[in-house]
Amino acid sequence: MLIDWFTVGAQVVNFLILVWLLRRFLYKPILHAIDEREKRIAKELADADAKQMEARKERDEFQHKNEEFARQRAALLSQATDEAKAERQRLLEEARQAADAMSAKRQETLRNEAHYLNQAIGRRTQQEVFAIARKALSDLATTSLEERLGAVFIRRLQEMDGEAKAGLAKALKTAPNPALVRSAFDLPAEQRTVIQQSLNETFSTAIPVRFETAPDLISGIELITNGHKVAWSIADYLLSLEKGVGELLKMKDKSEAPVKSQTEELQPESESH
Template sequence: MLFDWFTFVAQLINFLILAWLLKRYLFKPILDTIDQRESMIANQLHEAEDSKTKANDEFEHYQQKKSAFDQQRDELFNEAISQVNAEKQKLLVQTRHEVESLRLRLQESLRTEQQNMGSEIIRRTRTEVFAIVRKTLSDLASVNLEDQMAGVFINRINNLQPGEKKLFYAALNNSSGEILIQSMFDLPVAQQSAIQQAIKNNLEIELEINFKTVPQLVSGIELISGGYKISWSIEEYLSSLETHIAELLNQNIELPAEKVPE
Protein backbone atom coordinates (compact mmCIF):
# COMPACT_ATOMS: atom_id res chain seq x y z
CA MET A 1 0.00 0.00 0.00
CA LEU A 2 1.78 3.07 -1.30
CA PHE A 3 -0.58 5.71 0.00
CA ASP A 4 -2.24 6.03 3.37
CA TRP A 5 -4.69 8.85 3.96
CA PHE A 6 -4.22 9.00 7.70
CA THR A 7 -0.49 9.19 7.31
CA PHE A 8 -0.93 11.84 4.63
CA VAL A 9 -3.07 14.03 6.89
CA ALA A 10 -0.84 13.39 9.88
CA GLN A 11 2.27 14.32 7.92
CA LEU A 12 0.55 17.43 6.58
CA ILE A 13 -0.27 18.52 10.12
CA ASN A 14 3.17 17.50 11.37
CA PHE A 15 4.82 19.58 8.68
CA LEU A 16 2.71 22.64 9.37
CA ILE A 17 3.43 22.36 13.12
CA LEU A 18 7.11 21.93 12.40
CA ALA A 19 7.08 24.94 10.09
CA TRP A 20 5.45 27.08 12.79
CA LEU A 21 7.84 25.84 15.51
CA LEU A 22 10.97 26.34 13.42
CA LYS A 23 9.87 29.79 12.35
CA ARG A 24 9.29 30.71 15.99
CA TYR A 25 12.36 29.08 17.53
CA LEU A 26 14.91 29.01 14.74
CA PHE A 27 14.49 31.31 11.78
CA LYS A 28 13.03 34.36 13.52
CA PRO A 29 15.52 34.47 16.44
CA ILE A 30 18.48 33.88 14.18
CA LEU A 31 17.40 36.43 11.57
CA ASP A 32 16.61 38.93 14.33
CA THR A 33 20.03 38.30 15.84
CA ILE A 34 21.69 38.81 12.47
CA ASP A 35 19.70 42.00 11.91
CA GLN A 36 20.64 43.30 15.34
CA ARG A 37 24.28 42.47 14.69
CA GLU A 38 24.20 44.19 11.31
CA SER A 39 22.55 47.17 12.93
CA MET A 40 25.15 47.15 15.69
CA ILE A 41 28.00 46.90 13.18
CA ALA A 42 26.40 49.66 11.10
CA ASN A 43 26.15 51.81 14.23
CA GLN A 44 29.73 51.05 15.12
CA LEU A 45 30.82 51.93 11.59
CA HIS A 46 28.77 55.10 11.79
CA GLU A 47 30.29 55.94 15.16
CA ALA A 48 33.74 55.16 13.79
CA GLU A 49 33.01 57.43 10.83
CA ASP A 50 31.80 60.12 13.21
CA SER A 51 34.88 59.65 15.36
CA LYS A 52 37.06 59.84 12.28
CA THR A 53 35.31 63.00 11.13
CA LYS A 54 35.61 64.45 14.62
CA ALA A 55 39.27 63.44 14.77
CA ASN A 56 39.84 65.08 11.38
CA ASP A 57 38.08 68.21 12.58
CA GLU A 58 40.14 68.17 15.75
CA PHE A 59 43.27 67.66 13.68
CA GLU A 60 42.42 70.58 11.42
CA HIS A 61 41.55 72.70 14.44
CA TYR A 62 44.84 71.72 16.04
CA GLN A 63 46.71 72.50 12.83
CA GLN A 64 45.06 75.92 12.66
CA LYS A 65 45.89 76.58 16.29
CA LYS A 66 49.44 75.40 15.71
CA SER A 67 49.76 77.68 12.67
CA ALA A 68 48.32 80.58 14.64
CA PHE A 69 50.64 79.77 17.52
CA ASP A 70 53.66 79.58 15.19
CA GLN A 71 52.69 82.87 13.59
CA GLN A 72 52.16 84.48 16.98
CA ARG A 73 55.46 83.05 18.19
CA ASP A 74 57.26 84.45 15.12
CA GLU A 75 55.60 87.82 15.60
CA LEU A 76 56.52 87.86 19.28
CA PHE A 77 60.03 86.74 18.44
CA ASN A 78 60.42 89.48 15.82
CA GLU A 79 58.91 92.00 18.19
CA ALA A 80 61.29 90.87 20.92
CA ILE A 81 64.23 91.21 18.53
CA SER A 82 63.04 94.70 17.56
CA GLN A 83 62.63 95.65 21.19
CA VAL A 84 66.05 94.24 22.04
CA ASN A 85 67.62 96.15 19.15
CA ALA A 86 65.82 99.33 20.14
CA GLU A 87 66.85 98.81 23.76
CA LYS A 88 70.40 98.11 22.59
CA GLN A 89 70.45 101.33 20.57
CA LYS A 90 68.95 103.21 23.48
CA LEU A 91 71.50 101.77 25.90
CA LEU A 92 74.31 102.51 23.46
CA VAL A 93 73.19 106.12 23.13
CA GLN A 94 72.76 106.34 26.89
CA THR A 95 76.18 104.76 27.42
CA ARG A 96 77.70 107.10 24.86
CA HIS A 97 76.16 110.05 26.64
CA GLU A 98 77.34 108.78 29.99
CA VAL A 99 80.83 108.20 28.62
CA GLU A 100 80.79 111.66 27.13
CA SER A 101 79.54 113.09 30.37
CA LEU A 102 82.16 111.17 32.34
CA ARG A 103 84.80 112.30 29.91
CA LEU A 104 83.70 115.91 30.28
CA ARG A 105 83.59 115.55 34.04
CA LEU A 106 87.01 113.96 34.01
CA GLN A 107 88.28 116.71 31.79
CA GLU A 108 86.67 119.30 34.05
CA SER A 109 88.13 117.57 37.05
CA LEU A 110 91.54 117.48 35.45
CA ARG A 111 91.20 121.10 34.47
CA THR A 112 90.22 122.03 38.00
CA GLU A 113 93.10 119.99 39.33
CA GLN A 114 95.37 121.64 36.80
CA GLN A 115 94.16 125.05 37.84
CA ASN A 116 94.61 124.18 41.49
CA MET A 117 98.01 122.78 40.78
CA GLY A 118 98.86 125.84 38.67
CA SER A 119 97.68 128.13 41.43
CA GLU A 120 99.68 126.17 43.96
CA ILE A 121 102.75 126.24 41.70
CA ILE A 122 102.30 129.92 41.13
CA ARG A 123 101.82 130.56 44.83
CA ARG A 124 104.90 128.53 45.76
CA THR A 125 106.86 130.03 42.87
CA ARG A 126 105.98 133.51 44.10
CA THR A 127 106.89 132.59 47.64
CA GLU A 128 110.14 131.00 46.50
CA VAL A 129 110.91 133.84 44.13
CA PHE A 130 110.09 136.32 46.88
CA ALA A 131 112.32 134.41 49.32
CA ILE A 132 115.13 134.12 46.74
CA VAL A 133 114.89 137.81 45.94
CA ARG A 134 114.85 138.78 49.59
CA LYS A 135 117.83 136.51 50.28
CA THR A 136 119.70 137.70 47.22
CA LEU A 137 119.12 141.36 48.07
CA SER A 138 120.14 140.77 51.65
CA ASP A 139 123.24 138.80 50.71
CA LEU A 140 124.41 140.89 47.80
CA ALA A 141 123.36 144.39 48.75
CA SER A 142 122.41 144.18 52.44
CA VAL A 143 119.07 145.61 51.45
CA ASN A 144 115.74 144.73 52.99
CA LEU A 145 113.17 143.73 50.36
CA GLU A 146 110.19 145.16 52.26
CA ASP A 147 112.02 148.51 52.62
CA GLN A 148 112.76 148.56 48.91
CA MET A 149 109.18 147.66 48.06
CA ALA A 150 107.86 150.47 50.33
CA GLY A 151 110.32 152.81 48.63
CA VAL A 152 109.17 151.78 45.18
CA PHE A 153 105.52 152.19 46.26
CA ILE A 154 106.28 155.68 47.59
CA ASN A 155 107.99 156.53 44.29
CA ARG A 156 104.93 155.35 42.48
CA ILE A 157 102.75 157.67 44.54
CA ASN A 158 105.15 160.51 43.99
CA ASN A 159 105.12 159.94 40.22
CA LEU A 160 101.36 159.80 39.80
CA GLN A 161 100.20 161.50 36.60
CA PRO A 162 97.53 164.24 36.71
CA GLY A 163 95.06 161.88 35.00
CA GLU A 164 95.64 159.24 37.62
CA LYS A 165 95.19 161.76 40.39
CA LYS A 166 91.96 162.91 38.81
CA LEU A 167 90.63 159.35 38.75
CA PHE A 168 91.76 158.89 42.36
CA TYR A 169 89.91 161.99 43.52
CA ALA A 170 86.77 160.95 41.68
CA ALA A 171 86.88 157.56 43.34
CA LEU A 172 87.59 159.10 46.69
CA ASN A 173 84.58 161.41 46.42
CA ASN A 174 82.30 158.47 45.63
CA SER A 175 83.57 156.49 48.61
CA SER A 176 83.31 157.02 52.34
CA GLY A 177 86.60 158.94 52.28
CA GLU A 178 88.70 156.10 53.67
CA ILE A 179 92.06 155.06 52.32
CA LEU A 180 93.29 151.50 52.83
CA ILE A 181 96.91 150.41 52.44
CA GLN A 182 97.26 146.60 52.04
CA SER A 183 100.50 144.72 52.16
CA MET A 184 101.53 141.10 52.42
CA PHE A 185 103.79 141.89 55.34
CA ASP A 186 103.44 144.12 58.35
CA LEU A 187 104.68 147.57 57.40
CA PRO A 188 107.04 149.07 60.00
CA VAL A 189 105.87 152.30 61.57
CA ALA A 190 108.60 154.26 59.73
CA GLN A 191 107.42 153.03 56.36
CA GLN A 192 103.78 153.65 57.34
CA SER A 193 104.71 157.23 58.20
CA ALA A 194 106.67 157.62 54.95
CA ILE A 195 103.74 156.36 52.94
CA GLN A 196 101.36 158.65 54.84
CA GLN A 197 103.67 161.56 54.19
CA ALA A 198 103.93 160.74 50.50
CA ILE A 199 100.15 160.55 50.15
CA LYS A 200 99.76 163.77 52.02
CA ASN A 201 102.32 165.60 49.89
CA ASN A 202 101.30 164.32 46.51
CA LEU A 203 97.57 163.88 46.82
CA GLU A 204 97.10 166.76 49.17
CA ILE A 205 94.52 165.18 51.36
CA GLU A 206 94.22 164.85 55.16
CA LEU A 207 92.43 161.61 55.62
CA GLU A 208 92.81 158.68 57.96
CA ILE A 209 94.86 155.92 56.42
CA ASN A 210 94.33 152.33 57.49
CA PHE A 211 97.02 149.72 57.13
CA LYS A 212 96.15 146.07 56.68
CA THR A 213 98.27 142.98 56.24
CA VAL A 214 97.00 140.55 53.53
CA PRO A 215 99.22 137.42 53.18
CA GLN A 216 97.61 136.52 49.82
CA LEU A 217 98.95 139.74 48.32
CA VAL A 218 101.97 138.65 46.33
CA SER A 219 104.91 140.58 47.53
CA GLY A 220 103.47 144.03 47.05
CA ILE A 221 101.68 147.07 48.47
CA GLU A 222 98.48 148.62 47.25
CA LEU A 223 96.43 151.69 48.03
CA ILE A 224 92.68 151.35 47.75
CA SER A 225 90.21 154.15 47.96
CA GLY A 226 86.71 153.70 46.65
CA GLY A 227 87.03 151.88 43.37
CA TYR A 228 90.52 153.17 42.64
CA LYS A 229 93.69 151.25 43.34
CA ILE A 230 97.37 152.22 43.24
CA SER A 231 99.64 149.26 43.64
CA TRP A 232 102.97 147.70 43.09
CA SER A 233 103.88 144.02 43.36
CA ILE A 234 106.05 141.43 41.74
CA GLU A 235 102.98 139.82 40.28
CA GLU A 236 103.54 141.52 36.96
CA TYR A 237 107.01 140.06 36.81
CA LEU A 238 105.70 136.59 37.56
CA SER A 239 103.03 136.76 34.91
CA SER A 240 105.34 135.56 32.15
CA LEU A 241 106.49 132.60 34.24
CA GLU A 242 102.91 131.80 35.13
CA THR A 243 101.93 131.89 31.47
CA HIS A 244 104.68 129.42 30.47
CA ILE A 245 103.84 127.02 33.29
CA ALA A 246 100.15 127.16 32.39
CA GLU A 247 100.91 126.36 28.75
CA LEU A 248 103.10 123.41 29.80
CA LEU A 249 100.36 122.02 32.06
CA ASN A 250 97.70 122.45 29.38
CA GLN A 251 99.80 120.41 26.94
CA ASN A 252 100.10 117.51 29.40
CA ILE A 253 96.53 117.48 30.63
CA GLU A 254 94.56 117.78 27.33
CA LEU A 255 92.65 114.51 26.95
CA PRO A 256 92.01 112.92 23.59
CA ALA A 257 88.37 112.47 22.64
CA GLU A 258 87.18 108.97 23.67
CA LYS A 259 86.22 106.58 20.99
CA VAL A 260 82.78 105.28 21.86
CA PRO A 261 81.78 101.94 20.33
CA GLU A 262 78.85 102.08 17.91
Protein backbone atom coordinates (compact mmCIF):
# COMPACT_ATOMS: atom_id res chain seq x y z
CA MET A 1 0.00 0.00 0.00
CA LEU A 2 1.50 3.30 -1.09
CA ILE A 3 -0.60 5.35 1.27
CA ASP A 4 0.21 5.11 4.93
CA TRP A 5 -2.73 6.76 6.70
CA PHE A 6 -0.80 7.52 9.83
CA THR A 7 1.78 9.39 7.74
CA VAL A 8 -1.05 11.17 5.91
CA GLY A 9 -2.48 12.38 9.21
CA ALA A 10 0.94 13.36 10.50
CA GLN A 11 1.71 15.24 7.31
CA VAL A 12 -1.62 17.07 7.47
CA VAL A 13 -0.80 18.16 11.01
CA ASN A 14 2.73 19.02 9.96
CA PHE A 15 1.45 21.06 7.04
CA LEU A 16 -1.09 22.94 9.18
CA ILE A 17 1.62 23.69 11.73
CA LEU A 18 3.90 24.85 8.94
CA VAL A 19 1.10 27.11 7.63
CA TRP A 20 0.66 28.65 11.03
CA LEU A 21 4.39 29.04 11.64
CA LEU A 22 5.13 30.57 8.25
CA ARG A 23 2.20 32.93 8.59
CA ARG A 24 3.57 33.94 11.96
CA PHE A 25 7.23 34.22 10.97
CA LEU A 26 7.25 34.91 7.24
CA TYR A 27 4.17 36.39 5.56
CA LYS A 28 2.95 38.73 8.26
CA PRO A 29 6.29 40.41 9.05
CA ILE A 30 7.29 40.66 5.40
CA LEU A 31 3.94 42.06 4.26
CA HIS A 32 3.90 44.39 7.23
CA ALA A 33 7.39 45.65 6.37
CA ILE A 34 6.37 46.18 2.76
CA ASP A 35 3.24 48.07 3.81
CA GLU A 36 5.27 50.20 6.21
CA ARG A 37 7.74 51.00 3.48
CA GLU A 38 4.97 51.85 1.04
CA LYS A 39 3.34 54.11 3.57
CA ARG A 40 6.65 55.75 4.27
CA ILE A 41 7.39 56.23 0.57
CA ALA A 42 3.89 57.61 -0.01
CA LYS A 43 4.38 59.97 2.90
CA GLU A 44 7.76 61.04 1.64
CA LEU A 45 6.33 61.60 -1.82
CA ALA A 46 3.48 63.60 -0.34
CA ASP A 47 5.99 65.60 1.72
CA ALA A 48 8.09 66.18 -1.37
CA ASP A 49 5.00 67.28 -3.26
CA ALA A 50 4.07 69.61 -0.45
CA LYS A 51 7.60 70.99 -0.33
CA GLN A 52 7.62 71.42 -4.06
CA MET A 53 4.29 73.20 -3.89
CA GLU A 54 5.60 75.41 -1.14
CA ALA A 55 8.78 76.10 -3.06
CA ARG A 56 6.77 76.95 -6.16
CA LYS A 57 4.56 79.21 -4.12
CA GLU A 58 7.55 80.93 -2.58
CA ARG A 59 9.21 81.24 -5.96
CA ASP A 60 6.03 82.80 -7.37
CA GLU A 61 5.87 85.12 -4.42
CA PHE A 62 9.52 86.04 -4.84
CA GLN A 63 9.02 86.63 -8.54
CA HIS A 64 6.00 88.75 -7.83
CA LYS A 65 7.97 90.78 -5.29
CA ASN A 66 10.83 91.14 -7.70
CA GLU A 67 8.52 92.44 -10.39
CA GLU A 68 6.91 94.78 -7.93
CA PHE A 69 10.34 96.04 -6.88
CA ALA A 70 11.43 96.53 -10.49
CA ARG A 71 8.21 98.39 -11.20
CA GLN A 72 8.68 100.64 -8.18
CA ARG A 73 12.28 101.27 -9.10
CA ALA A 74 11.30 102.20 -12.63
CA ALA A 75 8.57 104.46 -11.29
CA LEU A 76 10.97 106.14 -8.87
CA LEU A 77 13.60 106.52 -11.57
CA SER A 78 11.15 108.07 -13.98
CA GLN A 79 9.85 110.33 -11.23
CA ALA A 80 13.40 111.41 -10.38
CA THR A 81 14.15 111.98 -14.06
CA ASP A 82 11.03 114.07 -14.43
CA GLU A 83 11.88 116.05 -11.34
CA ALA A 84 15.43 116.60 -12.56
CA LYS A 85 14.10 117.74 -15.91
CA ALA A 86 11.67 120.09 -14.24
CA GLU A 87 14.44 121.40 -11.97
CA ARG A 88 16.71 121.90 -14.96
CA GLN A 89 13.94 123.70 -16.80
CA ARG A 90 13.32 125.87 -13.77
CA LEU A 91 17.00 126.68 -13.32
CA LEU A 92 17.35 127.45 -17.01
CA GLU A 93 14.29 129.62 -16.82
CA GLU A 94 15.69 131.39 -13.75
CA ALA A 95 19.03 131.90 -15.42
CA ARG A 96 17.32 133.16 -18.54
CA GLN A 97 15.21 135.53 -16.49
CA ALA A 98 18.24 136.72 -14.56
CA ALA A 99 20.12 137.22 -17.82
CA ASP A 100 17.14 139.02 -19.29
CA ALA A 101 16.85 141.19 -16.20
CA MET A 102 20.54 142.00 -16.30
CA SER A 103 20.39 142.71 -19.99
CA ALA A 104 17.31 144.89 -19.50
CA LYS A 105 18.98 146.69 -16.62
CA ARG A 106 22.07 147.22 -18.69
CA GLN A 107 20.03 148.49 -21.57
CA GLU A 108 18.09 150.69 -19.19
CA THR A 109 21.33 152.05 -17.82
CA LEU A 110 22.64 152.66 -21.27
CA ARG A 111 19.41 154.29 -22.26
CA ASN A 112 19.38 156.43 -19.15
CA GLU A 113 22.93 157.47 -19.72
CA ALA A 114 22.16 158.34 -23.29
CA HIS A 115 19.05 160.12 -22.16
CA TYR A 116 20.86 162.15 -19.55
CA LEU A 117 23.60 162.92 -22.00
CA ASN A 118 21.02 163.98 -24.51
CA GLN A 119 19.22 166.08 -21.98
CA ALA A 120 22.45 167.60 -20.80
CA ILE A 121 23.45 168.38 -24.36
CA GLY A 122 20.00 169.79 -25.11
CA ARG A 123 19.90 171.83 -21.96
CA ARG A 124 23.37 173.07 -22.50
CA THR A 125 22.61 173.94 -26.13
CA GLN A 126 19.42 175.67 -25.02
CA GLN A 127 21.21 177.63 -22.34
CA GLU A 128 23.99 178.52 -24.70
CA VAL A 129 21.57 179.59 -27.44
CA PHE A 130 19.55 181.70 -25.02
CA ALA A 131 22.56 183.09 -23.39
CA ILE A 132 23.81 184.17 -26.81
CA ALA A 133 20.37 185.53 -27.74
CA ARG A 134 20.08 187.37 -24.43
CA LYS A 135 23.54 188.76 -24.75
CA ALA A 136 22.86 189.93 -28.33
CA LEU A 137 19.53 191.46 -27.42
CA SER A 138 20.90 193.09 -24.25
CA ASP A 139 23.69 194.53 -26.27
CA LEU A 140 21.21 195.79 -28.83
CA ALA A 141 18.72 197.14 -26.27
CA THR A 142 18.72 200.90 -26.14
CA THR A 143 16.28 203.66 -25.11
CA SER A 144 14.95 203.86 -28.66
CA LEU A 145 14.38 200.10 -28.57
CA GLU A 146 12.63 200.62 -25.28
CA GLU A 147 10.49 203.19 -26.91
CA ARG A 148 9.61 200.78 -29.64
CA LEU A 149 8.88 198.24 -27.03
CA GLY A 150 6.58 200.65 -25.24
CA ALA A 151 4.78 201.34 -28.52
CA VAL A 152 4.32 197.65 -29.19
CA PHE A 153 3.09 197.14 -25.60
CA ILE A 154 0.54 199.88 -26.04
CA ARG A 155 -0.62 198.43 -29.35
CA ARG A 156 -1.04 195.05 -27.78
CA LEU A 157 -3.07 196.52 -24.95
CA GLN A 158 -5.30 198.12 -27.46
CA GLU A 159 -5.55 195.06 -29.60
CA MET A 160 -6.57 192.82 -26.72
CA ASP A 161 -9.76 190.84 -27.40
CA GLY A 162 -12.89 191.66 -25.48
CA GLU A 163 -12.91 188.94 -22.90
CA ALA A 164 -9.32 189.37 -21.84
CA LYS A 165 -9.73 193.03 -21.83
CA ALA A 166 -12.83 192.89 -19.64
CA GLY A 167 -11.06 190.56 -17.21
CA LEU A 168 -8.08 192.82 -17.02
CA ALA A 169 -10.27 195.87 -16.62
CA LYS A 170 -12.07 194.23 -13.76
CA ALA A 171 -8.80 193.27 -12.15
CA LEU A 172 -7.41 196.77 -12.55
CA LYS A 173 -10.49 198.36 -11.06
CA THR A 174 -10.76 196.07 -8.07
CA ALA A 175 -7.04 195.90 -7.34
CA PRO A 176 -6.14 197.41 -3.95
CA ASN A 177 -2.65 198.22 -5.08
CA PRO A 178 -1.68 200.26 -8.09
CA ALA A 179 -0.95 198.23 -11.23
CA LEU A 180 2.74 197.42 -11.69
CA VAL A 181 4.51 198.13 -14.98
CA ARG A 182 7.87 196.44 -15.19
CA SER A 183 10.46 197.14 -17.79
CA ALA A 184 14.04 196.09 -18.44
CA PHE A 185 15.20 199.68 -18.55
CA ASP A 186 14.08 202.71 -16.69
CA LEU A 187 11.26 204.11 -18.85
CA PRO A 188 11.54 207.83 -19.72
CA ALA A 189 8.85 210.11 -18.25
CA GLU A 190 7.07 210.75 -21.56
CA GLN A 191 6.83 207.08 -22.30
CA ARG A 192 5.41 206.48 -18.90
CA THR A 193 2.84 209.17 -19.62
CA VAL A 194 1.97 207.60 -22.93
CA ILE A 195 1.48 204.20 -21.23
CA GLN A 196 -0.61 205.83 -18.48
CA GLN A 197 -2.71 207.58 -21.05
CA SER A 198 -3.19 204.58 -23.20
CA LEU A 199 -4.21 202.49 -20.13
CA ASN A 200 -6.65 205.16 -19.10
CA GLU A 201 -8.02 205.23 -22.60
CA THR A 202 -8.20 201.55 -22.99
CA PHE A 203 -10.01 200.90 -19.73
CA SER A 204 -11.79 204.29 -19.70
CA THR A 205 -10.74 205.05 -16.19
CA ALA A 206 -7.83 206.51 -14.31
CA ILE A 207 -5.62 203.63 -13.40
CA PRO A 208 -2.93 204.07 -10.74
CA VAL A 209 0.34 202.72 -12.12
CA ARG A 210 3.68 202.11 -10.51
CA PHE A 211 6.76 201.70 -12.67
CA GLU A 212 9.59 199.34 -11.88
CA THR A 213 12.79 198.30 -13.54
CA ALA A 214 13.44 194.55 -13.99
CA PRO A 215 16.61 193.74 -15.93
CA ASP A 216 15.68 189.98 -16.22
CA LEU A 217 12.98 190.85 -18.76
CA ILE A 218 15.91 191.43 -21.19
CA SER A 219 13.88 193.65 -23.31
CA GLY A 220 10.18 194.19 -22.79
CA ILE A 221 7.36 195.54 -20.71
CA GLU A 222 4.76 193.88 -18.59
CA LEU A 223 1.69 194.97 -16.68
CA ILE A 224 0.89 193.08 -13.54
CA THR A 225 -2.24 193.57 -11.47
CA ASN A 226 -4.17 191.51 -9.07
CA GLY A 227 -3.14 188.17 -10.60
CA HIS A 228 -3.43 189.36 -14.24
CA LYS A 229 -0.47 190.05 -16.45
CA VAL A 230 -0.15 191.69 -19.83
CA ALA A 231 3.36 191.48 -21.16
CA TRP A 232 5.50 191.60 -24.12
CA SER A 233 9.16 190.85 -23.96
CA ILE A 234 11.82 189.11 -25.95
CA ALA A 235 12.23 186.86 -22.93
CA ASP A 236 8.70 185.59 -23.58
CA TYR A 237 9.68 184.64 -27.06
CA LEU A 238 12.83 183.04 -25.79
CA LEU A 239 10.82 181.16 -23.15
CA SER A 240 8.36 179.91 -25.72
CA LEU A 241 11.29 178.89 -27.90
CA GLU A 242 12.88 177.17 -24.95
CA LYS A 243 9.62 175.40 -24.23
CA GLY A 244 9.34 174.30 -27.83
CA VAL A 245 12.88 172.92 -27.86
CA GLY A 246 12.27 171.14 -24.56
CA GLU A 247 9.13 169.48 -25.91
CA LEU A 248 11.04 168.44 -28.97
CA LEU A 249 13.71 166.81 -26.81
CA LYS A 250 11.08 165.04 -24.70
CA MET A 251 9.44 163.67 -27.81
CA LYS A 252 12.76 162.41 -29.04
CA ASP A 253 13.34 160.64 -25.70
CA LYS A 254 9.99 158.90 -25.92
CA SER A 255 10.61 157.70 -29.44
CA GLU A 256 13.99 156.31 -28.41
CA ALA A 257 12.67 154.38 -25.41
CA PRO A 258 11.93 150.99 -27.07
CA VAL A 259 15.10 151.03 -29.15
CA LYS A 260 17.77 148.51 -28.17
CA SER A 261 20.91 150.32 -29.07
CA GLN A 262 21.21 153.93 -28.25
CA THR A 263 24.11 154.63 -30.54
CA GLU A 264 22.45 153.12 -33.56
CA GLU A 265 19.35 155.18 -33.01
CA LEU A 266 21.12 158.33 -32.10
CA GLN A 267 22.97 158.40 -35.32
CA PRO A 268 20.05 159.16 -37.64
CA GLU A 269 18.52 161.44 -35.03
CA SER A 270 21.56 163.59 -34.88
CA GLU A 271 21.76 163.54 -38.64
CA SER A 272 18.21 164.82 -38.99
CA HIS A 273 18.95 167.87 -36.80
